[in-house]
Each structure stands twice: as C-alpha cells, then as structure tokens.
Amino acid sequence: MRGTLTVFRKEISDYFSSKIFLILLALIYIAGLGFAFLSIQSIKSAPMSTDQALLVKVFIDELFFLKLYTVGEIKAIMTFNLVRFFGAFIPLIGILFGFNAINSERNSGNMSRILSQPIYRDNLINGKFLAGITSLSIMIASIILIILGIGFRTIGVPPTSEEILRIFIFIIICIIYGAFWMSLSLLFSVIMRNVAAAILTAIPIWLFLTFFWPFIAPQIADQIIPVTDGSSLATQLKNLSLSVDLLRISPFILFYESTAAIVDPTLGHFALRITESDLSKLIARPLSLSQSLLQIWPQLIVVIALAIICFAVSYVVFMKQEIRST
C-alpha cells in the first residue's frame, strides 16, 4: 500500500507539471465553456424563438441545469453537444494518460531500478493507474462544475437536488468511461515496448469506434436485414434493433446512451433513434432518476466491465512479464 501511495504521489505531481496535462486541460476548458456559452444562448433565446425544436429541447422538462450540457450544439460530421464532445474527447485523455505508463519506464531503464526497491510489482501499475484516473477525474469534474456555476449565475435559480444528483452521476459515468480508455491504452503500454506503437494502435481504435462505427453499423444492419419502402413494420423494427445492437459495440455509443439518459431524461431513452421531426411529437415526460438509472444500467455495466477487463489483462500481463535489464 505504501508503495502504491508513493508511486501515486509521484505520478500525480508528474501529471500536473506535464505539458500534455496542461494542454488537454486547456482544450477541455475551452470546449466546455464554448458549449456552455452556446447552451446559455439557446436557453435565453428559446422563449422568443419560433424554432419549435429548440423550444421543445429547452422546455420539455424543468431540469434547466441539465440543458447547459445538452442544448448547445455544433454540427460537424455529426451533431455535437457537450455530452457528445465528452464522449469523443475523454477517450483521448485516457489514451494520452496511459499509452506510455509502463513501456516508457522500461525503455528509460527506470523499471528495473524502481522494481528493485522494496515494493510489490503491482504497486507500480496500480499507482500509475490511480494517478491517471485521479488527474482525469479532476479535469472532467472541474469543467462540469464550472459550467454548473456559470449556469447558476446566468439562470439565477439554484439547481434542484435531482439536478445536482444527475450531474454528479454524469461525472461518475465520464470517469468510468475515461477509466476504460485509460486501461485500454495501459494495456498497449504493457504489451508494446515501443511507445509510438502503443499510441498509434490506441488512436485508430478510438477514431474508428467513435467516428466511423456510428456510420458503419447501420449499413451492416441494412445488409443483413434489407429494408425497402414496402417492408413490413416488423422488418423495419428488426433492422433498427440490429443496428442499435451493432452500434453498442462502440463504447462511445454506450457512453452516449447512458449520459443522455442521465442529463437528457426526456429524450435520453430515444437517444439513438430520435430525429428532429420527431421532437415536437414527444410527450414531455422526463423519467425519474431511478428509472433513468435503470435504463442505463446495462450500458454502464458493460463500460465498467470493459474497463475492468482491460485493466485486469494489463495487470496480469505486467505481473508475468520478465524484467530484463536489456
């Protein structure tokens, strides 16, 4: 335990003084504040707006504070709001925090020196993982809470306890999601001796699952269950559910589904299927927090399981790896 703590302390201080941490922090703050600004603009303009979709989005339920994270949107490749942005950006933080954790120690010749100190071998990997997760948590939690603070000033009413609770759960989901990506890149850093190889493996996986899979999955579903204009409703449904199932291979989709249900409780359960034109037809009935949680439980469990599996594999591989001095 002492070993883990010592490694943890050193790694944390390394993170906070590293350039990569500062750059990522700056990026996530700029993006977060940008989206928050867009959201506030939309919320403010909604009462006078003639745009029905916007009206629905803002006034569909009374959880105004959550709107800070969902209403501001940018249309690029796909529609981005802060939640989706987190879904795309958090993996990058996780990857950048983990890809050189073990192999750089090995390559720099620190590994055998550190492991010859009276600590257990897992102290090293545990300490590093915990330090990475802590830095990631500080990053994400701080920007989410800053947005909350700004929203409080702008909207002028205090958030309800349910809103606070939902935002808190949102932070937790972000951290779990980041932990998965970090343990994945940690795994690469254990398996691959070359630092560049580790990151060049992790980044394409992130790119593919986040940006390409959402377009590819429906195509595959269409190939397996073709849908034409004349198709029966049953076939269309089959196609849709297959496509959703395929989409869920990507952790990005799992993250998006779960966070959408938490911060967008009315629309969340249609997260993947809703179109702009459907919005106005919706009956405004936000799910209660417990119902929202119930809905995202499977997604959340899968992300947690993925994180645990990746970490467990890297842990086992690392423990069994030969420590050679050359």
Added chain:
Amino acid sequence: MININKNINLLNYDKSFKSNMESFKSNYVSTVQVNKEKNNQNSNISLGSPLIIAKNLTKQYNGKAAVNNLNLTINKGEIFGLLGPNGAGKSTFILMLLGLTEPTSGQITVAGFNSTKEPIRVKRITGYLPERLGFYEDLTARQNLKYTAELNGIPEREIENKIQEVLEIVGLDNVKNNLVSTFSKGMKKRLGIADVLIKDPQLAILDEPTEGLDIKIANQILDNIKILNKEKNITFLISSHQLNLIQKICSRIGIMSKGKLIGEVKIDLLSRGLFGEGRYIIEIEVSNITDEVLNKIKEIDKVVKVNKKDNVIEVISDEDIRPQISKIIVDNNLLLTRMNIKDSSLEEIYLKYFKED
C-alpha cells in the same frame, strides 16, 4: 599445458568458504566490532558468514537454460566479481536474486530470506545498480533520490540529510538540483550508486558499473566501492565482462559461462602468482645463460622444472625462491636483466574457459 584446476576451486565451496572466513576474520577483526554495533537490526549476520546462498538455481527461458544448476555462496564483507561474457546468465542470476524473476527450480536466499517468497525483505537490504541504468530525466538528482527514499519508506525528516550524505559520497552534491537530463553518463552511474546507497544496503549489486566510462571516472567509482566495502561493510556483487575491473577490486570471483558457474578464483592467490598446479613460475632474463647456472638453479630445493628459451629462464617451483636465484646469478658474475613472478592474469583463465565460444 598448465593445469589450473587446483587454484580454481571448481565448485568446491567448503574449501573456499573456510579460507575466506579465515582471511576475512583476520583482515576485519577491527571492523567486526563496529559492524555489530552499526548493523541493521533486521540482520545479525557477521562478516565472513554466508550472505547469499544459491542452491541448484535454474532458470529456463522457453526450454533454454539461462542459468543452469548454479550453486554459489557469497559471504558478508566480500567484493565478489561475477565474470562472464554477455549472455552467460549473470543478469538473470541477479534478477532471481532480487526476486524479479522466478527460478524454474532451485532456490536463492539473501541474509536468510528467500528471494522468491520474500522479495520485499530481500529488496529492503539490497541495492541494485542495473546495467541499463535510467533516471527520470525531467526530475533533478535530488528528486530522483527522494523518490527512491520514499519507496524504501525512509522517514520524511531523514530523507534530505540522507540524500545529502549519499550525494557527497559520490561527489554530486554540487549538482543535486540539476535535471538528470543534463548529466553525463558517468554522473548518472554515480547517481546510480547514490541511489543504491540511500537505503543503507547490506548488499549492493552492481551490474557493469563502469561500462562505457572513461578510466578516470571508472577509477573513482572503484575507489568508492572499496571505501564503502571497508567503512560501511557493504557486501558487493559486481557483474562484469571487464577483466581488469574485476581484478582490481574483487576479493573473489566466479566465472560464468552458458548459465553455469564454471570456476571460482580467489584474487589474492592470483596476484601472488600462484598458478598452475599451485606453483610459482619465475621468469629470469640474464645477459648470458650458462649450463652451470642452469644446473645450480635446478639444484635449489623446491624447484620442479627449469626451462630455457633464448635469454629467458623459466623456473617452476613450489616456493618463491627469487633470493636464492639472484644469489646464484650474482655469484656467477652474470648480469641480471629482469626477474619476476609470472602473473597468472585472469585473462588466461578467461581465455581458457571461453575459448570454445
């Protein structure tokens, strides 16, 4: 061909054990007392008794033995040299000693602690300087040592003094706040030695401590090792393929080849010139060799054999008979150009064993 087997006690531990104990007892009588007072409470091993014991140690990588049935005992207070070409299994042996690699079979203990089962206890009293030594380049020398000290659980208030102390020993105290990335190779090695010392080890393992360093710095490091061995009673295990280094400071060496310990040599015997069947070889160069002189030398007690090559006479004897020989030469009005005991350098042993490689 000279037979050197007698000198190299091929895996003959009991014998080398006893003689080592004798020699160390006599050499270190004065320091034993100090040692007993200063020594860490967690081990009461006195000088000359076994510190490292390896029994039938074997390590296989994919069925190929890196270390093969190795038996070795290293005593407290020794500077033991582990000599062998690259790939002989030296590093693997050290990794097993530190519990970083599990032996396929056999066992190794350090100060009574099993390296495989109680690695933490072993690592607490053992400092290790790896062959490919690395530090965190973006931290200063002091910060690097602080990390090591913390990993060793040294109390916060003692750390700064400890760092100052070990940096002074290796002569780096004036650059302690410089980033390690600005350090030269030699400075890094010295920092490595400071890193080993910060935990007050009983045993220090140095893997190629002077490789790639210039002679001046290498000698500084060797001097450090000697002083630490004497003053702090640190036992050293030095692995190297550099003969001269091993010969300079080690009290005993083990020669490894292909995972096996193929010989053990006591350095003091070597430097006295005892070589080949436990005999002395004396070389004499004189102005003019006469048969009369040769015969007279042959008549000296203890002389086994006399060979003549040009102007050089080679005398093999059981004792150092240089005084008698010089008297004969002077009595016969010959001019003595040179007379010396042939130093059986480690190189010859090395070459003999590694010829087949």
